[in-house]
Amino acid sequence: MVKNSVLLVAIVILLASCTSLKPLQFNSNKQPTSQENSTSTSSGKVQFLGEISVTPDPTAKVEIRNETEAKKENTTRNIPDHSSYGVATKHSAIESATDLQLKYSVLLNTEVEQLQNTSLLEKMDEWYGTRYRLGGTTKKGVDCSALVQAIFFGAYAVSLPRTAREQYQVSRRISRTELKEGDLLFFNTTGGVSHVGIYLQNNKFIHASASKGVTISDLFDPYYVRRFIGAGRVQQKQYGLTSTGL
Secondary structure (H helix, E strand, C coil), X not given: CHHHHHHHHHHHHHHHHHHCCCCXXXXXCCCEECCCCEEECCCCCEEECCCCCCCCCHHHHHHHHHHHHHHHHHHHHHCCCCHHHHHHHHHHHHHCCCHHHHHHHHHCCCCHHHCCCHHHHHHHHHHCXXXXXXXXXXXXXXXXXXXXXXXXXXXXXXXXXXXXXXXXXXXXXXXXXXXXXXXXEEECCCCCCCEEEEECCCXXXXXXXXXXXXXXXXXXXXXXXXXXXXXXXXCHHHHCCXXXXX
């Protein structure tokens, strides 16, 4: 009697649990799907219920960022660096420069590659340091106009008159903003046009100074600024000067 009662209770429990089970549906591939977890639309796409959410993997952003940074690094690495080209050219010019170019680049405070007139440098150097002597025309002593006359003939093959006043008369007046290498600079040191020098570059000129001999001075030195008369450019054809051309 007891066994029958237990069996009856077991059957009732079994029937009750079976009614609570959810029916499964099978797709065309015989795979079961739950009606609560997903629904199929007419287009065949699966739509997920609202309570199911997908959280993006944070590592994906890191990978994208790293990939972008890597591309930037590669792009930067492939860009040629032109900043060193000018430096290399400058070093090459210094290495190939002559002793005279190096010497006068320092005296003129200019770049070596700016000193290309070899004849002028050589003639200047022949006279550089020669002591001053009024009326002198040799390496034992020379005055300003004789120095200009000697350098012009040696560097430009131009025969200038002997005195500063005469050299002033045969040159065309120009302003200081027009100055070029080889132009003449005139000063009033003892009255009238009494001193002359040859403009080089960077506001520097070579002349025979009464106190220093043949030297290079700055046009904007206060002494010469106060005594400056003007600048002139030699035009040999106009004045009939002997020349092969400046």
